[in-house]
Each structure stands twice: as structure tokens, then as C-alpha cells.
Amino acid sequence: xxxxxxxxxxxxVSLTTVSRCFGGGDLVTKKTRERVLLVADRLGYSPNIxxxxxxxxxxxxxxxMVDDFNDPENLDLFRFVSAEAQKRNFHxxxxxxxxxxxxxxxxxxEAALLQQVDGLLVTASxxxxxxxxxxxxxxxxxVIVGRKSGHPDFSSVYCDNEDGAAQVADYLFAQGVQRPAxxxxxxxxxxxxxxxxxxxxxxxQLYGMQPIVxxxxxxxxxxxxxxxxEMLTLPRPPDGYFCATxxxxxxxxxxxxTESGANVDxxxxxxxxxxxxxxxxxxxxxxxxxxxxxDMVRTATSHLIDTLGDAMTGPERIxxxxxxxxxxxxxxxxxxxxx
Numbered sequence: 561x562x563x564x565x566x567x568x569x570x571x572x573v574s575l576t577t578v579s580r581c582f583g584g585g586d587l588v589t590k591k592t593r594e595r596v597l598l599v600a601d602r603l604g605y606s607p608n609i610x611x612x613x614x615x616x617x618x619x620x621x622x623x624x625m626v627d628d629f630n631d632p633e634n635l636d637l638f639r640f641v642s643a644e645a646q647k648r649n650f651h652x653x654x655x656x657x658x659x660x661x662x663x664x665x666x667x668x669x670e671a672a673l674l675q676q677v678d679g680l681l682v683t684a685s686x687x688x689x690x691x692x693x694x695x696x697x698x699x700x701x702x703v704i705v706g707r708k709s710g711h712p713d714f715s716s717v718y719c720d721n722e723d724g725a726a727q728v729a730d731y732l733f734a735q736g737v738q739r740p741a742x743x744x745x746x747x748x749x750x751x752x753x754x755x756x757x758x759x760x761x762x763x764x765q766l767y768g769m770q771p772i773v774x775x776x777x778x779x780x781x782x783x784x785x786x787x788x789x790e791m792l793t794l795p796r797p798p799d800g801y802f803c804a805t806x807x808x809x810x811x812x813x814x815x816x817x818t819e820s821g822a823n824v825d826x827x828x829x830x831x832x833x834x835x836x837x838x839x840x841x842x843x844x845x846x847x848x849x850x851x852x853x854x855d856m857v858r859t860a861t862s863h864l865i866d867t868l869g870d871a872m873t874g875p876e877r878i879x880x881x882x883x884x885x886x887x888x889x890x891x892x893x894x895x896x897x898x899x
Contacts, residue, residue: 562605571599622864623677625655627684633836633853637683637705640854644861652861653677679864681705681857682714703864705857707750709875715867717860717878721751721833724849724882725758728802728831731847731884733766735829737800741772743787743812744804745779755804755833772798776808784811792819799828806832806839809846835885845887852880 568578573596580588581596588596600606624641626634634654642652653676679701692711695702702714709716732740742759744752756773763771774790776783784807791797792815803809809832816828832839835850859878 562603564605567596567600567603567605570603571596619676619678620650621677622650622652622861623655623680624652625680625682625684627656633834634683637853637857640857641681641861644858645865648862648865650678650865655680678868679703681860681864701864701868703860705860706853708754708877710750713875715860715863715875715877717856717863717880719851719856719880719882721754721882722758722761724833724851724884725755725802726762727882727884728833728849729759729762729766731831731886732800732802732829735800737829739772739796739798740767740800740802741774741791741798742802742804743784743808744773744775745808746777747775752804755802759802771802779805779807781807781811784808785815786811788812788815789819792816797828799826801828801830803830803832806834806836806846806848808832809848810838810844813844813846831884847884847886849882850885851882856880 564578564582565575568575571578573592577588577592578596578600581593582600622641622645624638626637638652638654645652677700680695681703683705694700696713702711704711704714704716705718707716707718729740740763742756744756746752752775760770760773763769774787776787784803787808788811791801791812801809801812803812809830813830816830830846832846832848833851834853835848838844839846839848859880863876863878
């Protein structure tokens with residue numbers, strides 16, 4: 561194994577100088593430090609991660625913050641982030657930041673990880689004020705992914721939720737739906753508010769009335785199923801649903817198929833959002849609004865790395881279009897002209 565003594569001999573400096581170069585001290589010149597680090601890289605020498613962090617003032621790590629490790633879609637997000645980061649000689653780590661962590665005392669682990677990353681990508685629906693303050697104190701660059709940033713210093717990369725929701729309203733109208741309904745997830749989340757707003761406004765334009773609105777509270781299969789059960793008890797259940805997520809849509813579909821039995825002449829039209837793996841299963845073939853998540857995540861990763869350490873770069877909002885995707889067997893054209 562290559563040792564610090566080997567680096568000292570090759571670079572023509574003392575062992576103490578090598579130690580100081582990796583320790584980030586100010587007792588060696590910039591030229592000497594650069595020469596020692598270049599020799600160390602060529603020989604394949606690295607004392608430890610901490611040493612590299614101190615020497616370069618950078619860990620070359622970025623963090624991806626999510627709030628649900630049980631969501632399989634987050635694995636894809638992390639894969640996209642890691643692949644894009646590695647192109648730039650960076651690496652990614654996954655951080656779980658759901659609200660309950662503070663209650664069980666896990667916040668200290670999160671703080672330790674935060675201190676090691678150069679910047680953060682945040683897909684979590686909630687970012688506490690404490691976390692925002694910590695990022696500011698440590699001068700961490702933050703990019704919000706999948707929703708608009710509510711913080712003036714954070715960039716964001718997201719899709720046009722309002723337009724995607726309006727496309728769903730057009731589709732339900734073209735399908736002959738008479739009683740449309742909206743099923744949301746977290747009523748405080750930006751994406752839920754935007755999808756509800758875009759859908760409700762377009763329904764009002766098309767039908768001259770407001771749709772039925774239900775909020776599940778969270779993005780959860782069982783919540784979608786429960787709302788499906790509730791809708792079946794209404795004297796005149798909706799015949800078309802726009803669910804803010806595919807998972808809610810799948811739960812609602814299962815409830816409709818399981819609980820209704822033969823009491824429903826025609827199954828309701830159900831549309832989700834996200835075009836996830838679940839929506840594409842043969843069992844469901846759920847119509848869904850597709851968003852270019854891979855492109856969004858890769859763009860956010862590149863933007864984060866490009867702006868690290870650049871105090872002159874202000875926050876940006878990068879918006880991607882989304883498109884309603886209909887199962888192959890459904891060929892009904894969506895030809896509603898928008899006022």
C-alpha cells in the first residue's frame with residue numbers, strides 16, 4: 561500500500577509537509593500543496609475521507625433528501641442523481657427527513673450527514689425551518705426537485721402541474737364524464753395545491769361547476785382505497801376521478817373493483833399523476849400524467865454542482881412540461897378547445 565512516506569519521497573518534501581497538506585493547514589504554500597496532492601493522486605494515496613475534506617474544503621458529496629424510504633420511486637430518483645453526479649466526479653448520499661425523525665431523536669444523525677455534503681437536492685415535501693437555518697449557517701446550496709421552492713434562496717426544478725391537471729380535465733370531459741372528482745394527497749403540499757387548482761379551474765370552465773374534492777392527507781394506497789369506499793356510498797358517485805398521485809389512483813381503483821361488485825354498470829374513469837411503474841402494470845393500465853422525472857432530476861443535479869461555491873449565482877426556476885398518457889386500448893381523442 562502507498563504510504564504518506566512514499567508521497568513525501570516522490571514529491572521531494574518532508575513527511576510533516578504531507579501531513580500539513582492533507583490537514584488543510586496554512587503552513588505550506590499553495591504551490592507545494594498542489595504538488596503534494598497531485599503526487600498523492602497519481603500514486604493512489606488517500607489517508608481518509610476526512611483528510612481530503614480538510615485539504616480541498618470540499619467532500620464532493622451531494623445529498624438527496626426524501627421523506628419516505630418506503631416509496632419505490634425514490635430508488636429511481638437516487639439512481640438518476642448518482643449517475644449524473646458521478647459524471648462530474650461527485651458522489652451522492654440518501655437522507656431521510658420525514659417529520660417524525662425529530663420525535664425519535666434521529667435528527668443528530670441527519671445533522672452529521674448534512675455537515676459532510678457540499679449541497680442538497682430536496683424532494684421531500686417538508687423542509688423544517690431548523691433544516692433551512694442549518695443549511696444557511698453551513699452555506700449549503702439547495703435545489704428543490706419536483707415542486708416550486710418556497711424559499712427565496714433555493715433553486716427549483718419542477719413540472720407544470722397546473723397544465724397537467726388541466727389536460728386531465730379535458731380528457732374527462734371528452735370521455736363524457738358528468739360528475740368529476742379530485743382526490744388529493746397532502747393538502748398543504750405545493751404539488752397537491754397546484755394539481756387541484758389546475759383541475760378545478762378547468763372543470764369550472766368546461767362544466768360551469770366545481771368538482772367534488774377529497775383530501776387523503778398523505779400519498780398512501782390505503783387512503784385511496786378508503787376514499788373509493790366512501791365515494792361508493794354517495795347517492796350519485798362520481799363517474800370520473802383525477803387522483804393527485806398514481807398510488808392514490810391505484811387504491812381508489814381497487815376499491816371500485818372490489819367493493820362495487822355488480823352494482824356499477826360502467827366503471828368510473830380514473831386518472832393519476834406521475835406515470836409510475838404501478839400505473840403501467842397490466843392489471844391497472846392507469847391513465848396518468850407523465851412527467852420527465854429523469855430529465856428533471858439530472859438537470860437539478862447538474863445545476864446544483866454547477867453553482868456550488870458560486871455566490872454570484874442566484875436561484876433559478878426550471879420548469880418542464882408534462883403530458884397525459886392514455887392506455888393503448890383507449891383511443892378517445894382529446895380535442896377540447898381551451899377558452
